Amino acid sequence: MALWLVLVLLPVLVLWLWPRGPLRLRLLLEDARFSLQAARLKRSVQGWLRQGALSLPGLFQLQLRSRPDSVFLRYRDESVTYRQLEAQSNRAARALLSCGRLPPGAPVALLLGNEPRFLAAWFSVYKLRLVAAFLNTNVRRGALTHCLQTCGARGLITSPELLDAVLEILPELQDMEITVWVMGPGQFPPGVINLHNLMEEASENPLPCETETPINLLDTAICIFTSGTTGLPKAARISHLKTLMCCAFYHLCGGCSDDVIYMSLPLYHKSGALLGVGGCIGIGASLVLKERFSASQFWSDCRRYEVTIFQYIGELCRYLTNQPQNEDECRHKVRLAAGSGLRPDVWKEFSRRFGKIKIFETYGMTEFNITFLNYTGNPGAVGRGTFLYKVCIPRR
Structure with missing residues (x-):
């Protein structure tokens, strides 16, 4: 039965790829990769619930038991386990x-x-x-x-x-x-x-x-x-359920426990508290906390703390591109920037100047229960309707 299904679907896939083959193949692979990350997120949340972590501090307790003496927070010259x-x-x-x-x-x-x-x-x-x-x-x-x-x-x-x-x-x-x-x-x-x-x-x-x-x-x-x-x-x-879903944010982004996350967004907002702090707890990583964003200190901070991920919102990346160019701005370990509100022109200039950093753009609101995710790296896109959605959702 499986062989017959492959024989039927293979020609359909070839015909679908034929007009714009390389682009569609890349998007298909991106869709498949993101679907695996979404499945990872679901498994993570289900695993937390099975272990009794029904809230953000409950999840913190899980990480505490597995890595009590690992550095969770770095603030100025202070390290907090x-x-x-x-x-x-x-x-x-x-x-x-x-x-x-x-x-x-x-x-x-x-x-x-x-x-x-x-x-x-x-x-x-x-x-x-x-x-x-x-x-x-x-x-x-x-x-x-x-x-x-x-x-x-x-x-x-x-x-x-x-x-x-x-x-x-x-x-x-x-x-x-x-x-x-x-x-x-x-x-x-x-x-x-x-x-x-x-x-x-x-x-x-x-x-x-x-x-x-x-x-x-x-x-x-x-x-x-x-x-x-x-x-x-x-x-x-x-709700507690929504906080747990936010704690799984970096599972979607591809984060891991070895990452160092730079947080300069205010903690009184969802992006800073739930996606930043909660997301860091979700993967058991370390968080570098900054009192407020400083464009002139950003890259030196990234080198000092060996940052691998930073979170942005609004015009933060534009402030970085407006800084005078210098030879040290590409000497860093940052591999991922996650956030929202990045304009297409700033996106392109940021990628040109600061090296190979994957940008994971989101679009949502604190009081909403859905979020759009631009995981394909297409500058200016607000999320993406995946190939899988287009196949599964009936259209007129």
């Missing part, structure tokens, strides 16, 4: 708990920049079965109050560097009965709790009541706010 981040988040969870237990599912907002404290706070909120709400570090006054009201925050964790923005609305926060914690050393005014001091006194052992398993995969895991370019920011609800 999987074990050290786990200990820090345990201390943060115990410190929060010492101030009184919030009901499961209660939102706790994070107003933190790109730094290790963001990850420790995020994971500690997970450990207490609370919902993390990521706040844009640029919002102030009325917009900040609006975000906290919209997500129904019961608490707010911030840093000493961003405390002034919170103090501007502290009376309103007290009226809303929102507890304010500051995750960093210093002397703070009344009405603000020094979480840093509480963490210093807390144990790094897991909480006795800790559970990394949500009641339901469709429970809300985090709230991420839109940019607010057409009005006040709006909260997008992200």
